């Protein structure tokens with residue numbers, strides 16, 4: 001065990017003392033610092049900070065209160081200083097901020113509303129005054145629809161919810177679930193609002209996403225509704241927010257003064273005094289512009305039967321609706337912009353009735369839906385090319401006459417079908433760098449049939465079947481909206497024809513606008529609530545940003561294309577000419593063969609040249625072709641045959657004429673012979689008389705013939721037809737006559753022709769000679 005001496009102890013004590021003093025020196029500094037700190041703590045009240053914070057917050061609150069009061073005064077004194085709702089941009093304002101201002105305005109203007117809100121929102125007033133609290137505004141949860149009193153304002157506050165409170169007591173678990181949903185919803189809403197804040201003016205969310213723009217239109221109270229004593233249950237505030245109030249049952253005396261309200265916010269809401277033009281400019285004008293940029297756009301009206309969908313879409317002659325105004329706008333803009341006036345506007349108009357698609361412009365068989373590159377299309381639908389707005393109006397009128405409408409209990413001219421008007425616009429534009437673009441945009445304008453309860457129409461008639469089909473398609477539409485909002489992979493478009501046709505508008509690359517039509521009557525509260533609910537839900541649907549459908553047209557490229565086309569056509573032309581020549585040659589051969597068969601056997605050379613054109617000489621060949629081309633190339637077959645027949649006929653006629661001539665000649669010859677024989681007989685009788693005196697000699701025909709002319713003498717054409725000259729010294733008829741004639745002077749014992757003429761017996765020379773010409777007397781001179 002170690003033992004320590006005093007000196008050691010003292011030394012250690014000294015050391016300890018020194019080290020202590022060293023440490024104490026070091027610590028004094030720390031202690032002074034610490035003492036400062038501890039002093040601070042000792043002098044400060046532990047609640048001092050909180051009190052200060054409270055004071056600061058109260059000050060801030062008062063400042064804000066004062067500021068809001070000043071703002072309110074300003075607004076009251078100078079309402080024009082507040083931004084006009086019309087001038088506000090579509091997506092820049094925060095919904096919760098709008099709610100705050102709208103609530104404030106409503107509070108100032110509407111004492112009734114003020115009472116209701118005060119009664120229900122007293123606990124929340126500080127929160128409402130605080131803008132940060134208003135950002136936690138939550139819209140109604142559709143699952144709570146049956147409660148109808150579930151307007152939530154603030155992150156953890158519920159206003160005017162007796163039924164919810166009741167539910168909380170009876171079913172704690174449900175409330176826990178609902179509240180937890182509210183909590184997560186708040187976070188989601190916050191995220192969404194942040195996203196909205198990023199949203200550009202045109203509703204694009206950034207990247208390649210945009211969302212459906214949703215608008216609400218309230219129609220005026222109908223005469224029937226007024227007569228039925230209905231009250232207005234819808235209030236449009238700030239041209240954006242819709243307050244839906246449900247009046248308590250008149251028999252429910254306990255809650256008679258109580259009102260249940262719901263609030264919805266949209267891109268814009270139109271009160272009943274809004275004109276058609278205002279609705280068009282706010283909802284669709286921008287979309288038309290996008291279509292002219294080569295993008296696709298859709299506008300569809302949704303709502304209960306009789307809520308004013310057809311009025312909004314089509315309108316009347318005096319107040320034309322969105323369809324008409326959009327087309328007018330389209331035509332005006334295209335004409336202004338089209339680079340070379342070269343534009344095409346094509347229209348198709350169809351309806352979906354009882355789950356069949358029909359062409360409204362040329363009704364006939366139901367159309368089949370097909371999916372191709374352009375999306376879902378109705379196969380065989382009529383595409384009309386329109387040149388003016390008037391033409392489109394006429395087409396629309398025609399289409400609407402074909403549309404199925406029936407009077408129901410809810411609406412006298414209720415549309416029983418969904419109608420879709422599609423306008424495809426194609427035109428050319430020139431940009432600053434002189435490039436020419438071809439732009440194609442498609443605008444779909446859809447008037448849906450009314451969502452309705454069976455009781456609202458008829459139950460046991462055809463209307464009920466129509467209603468069931470309408471509801472079926474609208475249910476399919478709501479399923480698609482739900483699936484799209486929840487970001488599901490599978491969207492049930494195929495559940496109905498309507499959703500198939502709306503596929504592009506809902507989930508494709510398209511700028512889409514939805515106009516929800518509502519009635520102001522408290523009798524239609526259920527339908528209005530339903531419409532607003534779905535409209536609000538549709539606001540969350542994200543669509544892909546529509547790409548511009550345009551292509552650059554390069555003039556040089558077009559020139560090259562045309563040159564290529566020209567070359568191809570020339571080549572084709574050449575080939576066709578070669579083929580034609582071959583065919584002509586074949587035809588010619590056949591023709592020659594047939595001619596040869598008809599006529600006398602052809603000479604071997606001609607047959608050779610016709611049958612073997614390829615072996616013939618080139619000269620002959622070209623001659624042959626030219627003849628063919630000039631005579632038969634373009635002569636029809638029948639003409640050729642006719643010509644041949646004509647030739648044959650002509651030949652036959654000639655033959656006949658020749659035969660006739662021959663017969664006539666024979667006859668003439670016979671007559672001549674007879675006459676001569678008669679003369680001979682007479683002469684012989686005379687001779688017999690004279691022979692009584694002289695030697696009795698017989699007279700022959702040859703002796704009567706004239707004398708042969710001298711060789712130097714010109715022969716007459718009749719010479720050929722004279723009887724052959726006697727070669728021997730045989731006595732002829734002439735010899736006999738002249739020899740026997742007493743008055744005739746003879747030359748070497750023979751008579752000359754002149755002698756014969758001078759004598760009366762020379763008369764036979766005047767007789768017609770055989771042959772074509774009669775002998776003239778002077779020829780023999």
Ligand SMILES: Nc1ncnc2c1ncn2[C@@H]1O[C@H](COP(=O)(O)OP(=O)(O)OP(=O)(O)O)[C@@H](O)[C@H]1O
Pocket residue numbers: 218219220272303304305306307308309310311312411413414415416448449450451517
């Ligand atoms: N904004 C409005 N201003 C004046 N009248 C309107 C307005 N909206 C609707 N109406 C009138 O209300 C009636 C019903 O409107 P409409 O036929 O457009 O309803 P709908 O929603 O198309 O009905 P359904 O679905 O049965 O076809 C019509 O007589 C129409 O003129």
